[in-house]
Amino acid sequence: MRTVRTIAELRAALAPARGGRIGFVPTMGALHEGHLSLLRAAREDNDTVVLSIFVNPTQFDQAADLAAYPRTEERDAELAASAGVDVLFAPDAAELYPAGFATTVRVAGSIVETLEGAHRGRAHFDGVATVVVKLLLSVLPDTAYFGAKDAQQVVVVRRVVADLDVPVRIAVRPTSRDDDGLARSSRNTRLSPDERSRAAAIPRVLTAIAAAVTAGDADAEALCARGLATLVEAGVAPEYLAVVDPDTLEPMRAVDRPALLVVAATVGATRLIDNVLLAPGGRR
Ligand code: PAF
Numbered sequence: 649m650r651t652v653r654t655i656a657e658l659r660a661a662l663a664p665a666r667g668g669r670i671g672f673v674p675t676m677g678a679l680h681e682g683h684l685s686l687l688r689a690a691r692e693d694n695d696t697v698v699l700s701i702f703v704n705p706t707q708f709d710q711a712a713d714l715a716a717y718p719r720t721e722e723r724d725a726e727l728a729a730s731a732g733v734d735v736l737f738a739p740d741a742a743e744l745y746p747a748g749f750a751t752t753v754r755v756a757g758s759i760v761e762t763l764e765g766a767h768r769g770r771a772h773f774d775g776v777a778t779v780v781v782k783l784l785l786s787v788l789p790d791t792a793y794f795g796a797k798d799a800q801q802v803v804v805v806r807r808v809v810a811d812l813d814v815p816v817r818i819a820v821r822p823t824s825r826d827d828d829g830l831a832r833s834s835r836n837t838r839l840s841p842d843e844r845s846r847a848a849a850i851p852r853v854l855t856a857i858a859a860a861v862t863a864g865d866a867d868a869e870a871l872c873a874r875g876l877a878t879l880v881e882a883g884v885a886p887e888y889l890a891v892v893d894p895d896t897l898e899p900m901r902a903v904d905r906p907a908l909l910v911v912a913a914t915v916g917a918t919r920l921i922d923n924v925l926l927a928p929g930g931r932r
Contacts, residue, residue, distance in 0.1 A: 649725070649728060649729040649733050649734060649735070649736055650734070650735050650736070651725065651735075651736045651738060652735060652736070652737055652738075653737075653738060653739055653740065653743065654739065654743055655739070655743065655786045658698075658735065658737050658786055658787065659786070661735050662696070662698070662735065662787065662788075665695065665696040665734070668694075668695030668696055669693065669694040669695050669696070669790045669791070670694055670695070670696045670697075670698060670787065670788070670789040670790050670791075671689075671690030671691070671693055671694030671696070671697050671698070671789060671790065671791050671792075671793065672690070672697075672698045672699075672700070672783075672784070672787045672789035672791070672792045672793070672816075673686045673687055673690050673697070673698070673699050673700070673792070673793045674700045674702075674779075674780060674783050674792065674794075675699065675700065675701055676701065676702065676703045676704060676717065676834065677701040677702075677703060677718070677719060677720060677721060677724050677834070678717070678718035678719070678720050678724070678834035678837065679701075679720075679723075679724045679727045679728065679834075680824075680832045680833070680834060680836075681824050681832050682795050682797065682823070682824035682831075682832040682833070683727075683795075684727065684731050685821055685824050686793040686794070686795060686821055687699065687728070687731040687732070687733060687793075688731065689793055689819065689821055690791070690793050691731065691732040693791060693819075694790065694791065696734045696735070697731075697732060697733050697734050697735075698733070698734065698735045698736075698737060698787050698789060699728050699733045699735075699736050699737070700736075700737040700738070700739075700783055700787070701721060701724055701736065701737070701738045702737075702738065702739055702744065702779070702783075703717050703719060704744075704775060704776070704779040705741060705745075705775075706745070706771070706774070706775030706778060706779065707771075707772050707773075707775030707776045707779065708772075708775075709768045709769045709771065709772055713919075716838065717834070718834055718837055718838070721738060737783075737786070737787070744779065744782055751778070752774050752777075752778050753774065753777040753778045753781050753808060753812070754774050754777070755773055755774070755777050755804055755807055755808060755811075758896065758897060758898060759800070759803050759804055759807060759896065759897050760773040760774075760804060762800075762892070762897050762898075762899075763800050763888060763890070763892070763897060763910055763912070764800050764801075764912065764921070765800070766888075767887050767888065767912060773800075773801075773804050776801055776804060776805070777804060777805070777808045780805055780808065781808060781812065781814065784809070784814050784816055785814070788815075788816075789816055790816065790817060791816065791817040791818075791819050792805075792816050792817070792818055792819070793819045793820075793821060794818060794819070794820050794821070795820070795821055795823060795824070796820050796821065796822050796823045796923070797823040797824075797831045797832075797833065797921065797922060797923070798921070799894075799908055799910060799923045800897060800910070802818070802820050803895065803897060805818060806818055823922070823923075825851065828848040828851070829848060829851030829852065829855065830844070830847055830848050830850065830851055831850075831851065831920070831921075831922045833920060833921075835918050835919070835920060836918075836920075838916075838917070838918045839915060839916065839918055840916065843915045843916040843918065846882055846883040846884055846915050847884065847915045847918075847920060849878065849879055849882030849883075849884050850879065850884060850911060850913055850920060850922050851922060852878075852882075853875040853878050853879055853889070853911070854875075854909055854911065854922060854923070854924040855924070856875070856878075857871050857872075857875050857909055857924075857926070858909065858924050858925075858926055858927075861903045861907075861926045861927070861928050862926075862927060862928070862929070864928070864929065865903075866902045866903045866904055866928055867901075867902070867903075868890075868891035868899075868900055868901055868902060868903055868907075869901060871891070871903075872889045872890060872891065875889050875911075876889050879911075879913060883915070884913045884914075884915050885913060885914045885915070886911065886912070886913040887912040887913060887914070887919075888910070888911065888912055889909070889910075889911045889913075890909070890910055890911075891903055891907050891908070891909055891926065892907065892908050892910060893907065893908070894906060894907065894908040894925070903926050903928050904928060905928065906925060906926065906927050906928075907925070907926040907928075908923055908924075908925060908926070909923060909924050909925075909926050910922075910923040911923065
């Protein structure tokens with residue numbers, strides 16, 4: 649595995665690989681099993697696998713969150729090498745945002761105004777869209793891999809790639825979960841043992857609602873109200889629990905077609921998100 653820090657080095661490293669299939673996994677590091685499953689998929693589908701590790705400052709709405717974000721580059725590099733990564737791109741902020749940087753990729757409409765956009769501020773998705781476009785243009789992969797846990801990010805990235813005609817296929821892999829169902833996230837490392845066990849209420853609530861929908865309960869408002877109460881009882885502070893259209897992210901009152909159940913909640917000082925697909929009438 650070759651580690652490169654600049655876009656020029658990255659392009660030179662990838663020049664001989666052009667013509668073969670290039671798979672790309674963008675990350676902010678602190679690699680866990682979820683990232684490794686993306687890397688495995690990339691390794692299986694492609695001739696060359698590129699991983700980026702960049703804790704993107706422009707997508708953090710709180711300086712404290714950015715400062716606390718886990719940075720484990722040495723361990724990440726070992727994991728990446730053993731997952732078969734060919735090129736690790738680990739730029740610093742000045743490489744991606746040099747002096748004079750003045751361009752933002754801004755997505756408009758409900759897909760960025762709702763859910764995470766409403767709670768974290770729309771600058772979050774401006775930051776994600778801008779860095780993802782920069783990374784895609786730097787790597788120029790055939791396929792880029794994203795995790796389904798960040799459902800709204802996936803909707804936004806698909807929109808940006810379609811609107812800007814970026815020639816890349818977006819592959820979305822299922823959320824990777826621990827044994828108790830908690831979605832794997834770099835943020836989980838910040839949970840104390842007590843918070844970690846309280847956090848397991850999040851996937852429990854999602855699973856219970858999905859089962860109720862499959863059994864024929866279609867009242868999104870009532871299902872979410874019960875779910876919110878269960879989270880609070882378990883010591884989790886929900887920000888939202890909502891049933892939305894999987895493509896537009898518009899709220900749905902009746903689960904009468906496939907839908908996405910999305911949640912954001914804090915446990916202690918750690919903010920977690922998760923989601924699950926809902927399929928009414930046994931269509932799951
Ligand atoms: O999902 C992430 O880790 C980040 O949002 C991404 C896509 C690497 C952009 O910084």
